[in-house]
Amino acid sequence: MTTDTVSEAPKRRRAGGRRGHADRAGGAVIEQMPFKQPVNPDPFVEPLNEDGVQAIHKGVVRILKEIGIGFLNPEACEILKQAGCKVEGHTVFMDEDFLMQMIGRAPSQWTVTPRNPDKKIVIGGRHMAFGNVSSPPNSWDLKRGKRSGDMATYVDFIKLTQYFNCIHFAGGYPVEPIDVHARERHLDCLFHKLTLTDKVPHAYSLGRERVEDVMEMCRIAGGLTREEFDAKPHMYTNINSVSPLKHDFPMLEGAMIHARRNQGVVVTPFTLAGAMAPVTMSGAVALSLAEGLAAIALLQYINPGCPVAIGTFTSNVDMKSGAPAFGTPEYMRATQMTGQMGRFYGLPIRSSGVCAANVPDGQAMWETSNSLWAAVQSGSNMVYHAAGWLEGGLIASPEKFVMDCEVIQHIQRYFDPALTSTTPDDIAVEAIAEVGPDGHFFGCQHTQERYQTAFYQPFASDWRNYEAWDLAGGVWTAERAHKISRDIIDGFEAPPMDIAIRSELVDFVARRKAEGGVPTDF
């Protein structure tokens, strides 16, 4: 090494925790990691032994064969009857052979490509994708408290969804904008989602008209022909069963449309142990799997190989009050068991970032940390509600959104193989010898070459000592997160969109509104 080399400025390697390039919309409110799907290198936590896996599978098979699942959709019943299932009323009975044959058709991994192909995501394998909080009726923030959802607040959350690189897909509505009539709400919501984000979009399966409107808008936004759109996944839906033991009409209708057009379908039963499911966690998981697999079997019969995933929303209730609990030890184990079973069935897995807390405080973060790390441990591929969720899903909070993104970045950085690399340069015996017993590593060449990327750099944490923190106002995390969220929203710049495509979207929305939107009975 020459003196010249030593006197050079430190090399700027960009592989580490800090932002590599300006891959984001909006200004530099925070320094964040680039958009990149994390790949989980750790062994999954699999709490079941082989007997346990078989016991749950046998439970699933018995539920499907002996008890049956209600498909509250005549078309679905008719299809499954044709497929050879026993159907009584709307109850469908499936045997193990049919189930396993259909499930065997599902791909274990698939890709969704949104209007910006750089934001495509892989669903399956060791890939993870994180999405925004979806579907709360209300929002809460530090300044305004709890309020019903409206379109302005919806737009704010869509901006946060786009801004944070660690959020990989734009899930359902972050808040339900009840100030827009239900007949045209989906048109405005999707217009904002498709123009303000370029990430994978989601459609609610709330009847044929809405699903087809959203598909058409996603097709336009991608600049695709109908054939190009239908050729591969560009969006997805998530359907929930009506636990116990039922799938409702509009969810099945939407799922079948998605399946026929090769768009993603995630099937997520909502089995709260002790309420809609057995009080025992493996029982709740078995019921959840039976409900989910039944719908997936239907979709694979309709379109073999269509992209699907099995979701879990199994948690427990507070047996004192009946209130749902999230991020509990029981929740973690149920998520891990479902992940293990998902791999047994060869299906991608979806879980969530959830908590029962009402405000973005300590409880919110220990419960959400539990659920996000359980997503990691379970090998979840999609993590829904990963940022912004409060009050068991009844509140979306911008502060919580920011705080959760910090934890998601932790996870992304945690996966970086640089952290556990053991080359001779990493072990650094020469640097240890050079510094010796009386030196400090900060000044040594080994450090200077690496210090800019060596460590994760948080954006919401405050690492100053108490006195410096206090002198700067003694601001607690939720308040720091509030300021960050406002700065991001206020400085937001939308991702680029071809003006002709934007016009086509505007025209589509105007035409559909002129046609009266979707018929409602109110």
Added chain:
Amino acid sequence: MTTDTVSEAPKRRRAGGRRGHADRAGGAVIEQMPFKQPVNPDPFVEPLNEDGVQAIHKGVVRILKEIGIGFLNPEACEILKQAGCKVEGHTVFMDEDFLMQMIGRAPSQWTVTPRNPDKKIVIGGRHMAFGNVSSPPNSWDLKRGKRSGDMATYVDFIKLTQYFNCIHFAGGYPVEPIDVHARERHLDCLFHKLTLTDKVPHAYSLGRERVEDVMEMCRIAGGLTREEFDAKPHMYTNINSVSPLKHDFPMLEGAMIHARRNQGVVVTPFTLAGAMAPVTMSGAVALSLAEGLAAIALLQYINPGCPVAIGTFTSNVDMKSGAPAFGTPEYMRATQMTGQMGRFYGLPIRSSGVCAANVPDGQAMWETSNSLWAAVQSGSNMVYHAAGWLEGGLIASPEKFVMDCEVIQHIQRYFDPALTSTTPDDIAVEAIAEVGPDGHFFGCQHTQERYQTAFYQPFASDWRNYEAWDLAGGVWTAERAHKISRDIIDGFEAPPMDIAIRSELVDFVARRKAEGGVPTDF
């Protein structure tokens, strides 16, 4: 099943998350789990492959052989010289054969028995033990803010340490009581610790006199003869190296006294990557292991088979400010790597529950959750500072203590095999059939038989919906934890102690104070 059976009151099984019996001191401020050491059933997260393990081991060997470790204690140098090590000044060089031979003498598991034998703990294997925050100079609480440590506050934290069943050992001073002169501080501190708790006590290795005073007090508290005391571990010390590459005089002196008398010694280098250790995590881990193993080799030469553990305090600094960071992704991986290496060397492992936050808010809980779950993943046997730590160890907080105990109980409950049990009763197909598609599980017999113990019951979380929570005052977690901490402290009842033993302790303290305590130069 007869009608009579159905009409019976639900059976009260007590195996689950709720408190099984009144195994605690003090009143029923909260319902908590009984005192029981958790046993970790999960596979450990081991980020190194075999080459990685060998690379770190080779680094350790090279550091010990080529660079050497400073033993700033002439007796230790003399002993290691006799043992055949090369010694230059106070720098000791060890070769691999000597190292591995000495380390091979250490037990992979040992037991510490405090004055109440029911509170004995196993250090090693899959057992975990959690201890209170130790050594902050300051305390902080919601009402009084940040204050220098004093004896009244020390006593408050000792009461919390005893009260919480999930805290298994009474580590160092939860705050440093600077209102008591250093010459007699250890006498008062240990008197309170030994009378107000019956859990495993700790001695600071701050010179021979203090260590021997504490040992004598632990012997008296246990009602033991000198021979009985020396026969097996009844207490432990933790020593830190002066990184890089040194052990100081009093720490080594205290450790050698403990080793000779078969009391536990945990050796925990404090290697902050980028400051006292290489900026690369595997380099920081290698340096930490080299320092720690060197001291353990000394102790095993002195008393083969004496109880020891290898600790990790490897984290990173904020490269912008030099401030230490805790609970980071880098911290988690360093902890896991150290755990893996600890098993390679056949030694029990100690890590910590740590954060850099200044107040018990969201950041505090995501950082602490990261570090506590990293303790689980790493297979740590002792988790120091597990409850109450803030500001990188400069603050002890009663609110944080309560909040951390909630997370520790999560961990304890998470380990319960009941959560992943898959007997036919757990899968519950009959209950699912009985409830059917239109029923609810709350009322069914399967639930009624299990609901009291089925789920973890938190004490610091509030699971009410927003409106009920708001109506009750809208109390955030830190404030709820404040109230719990005050109620526990105000209602505290000390564990029973034989009056003669207590008198002997009183007399010992009085005599040692009359003798002037420990000489100091101030």
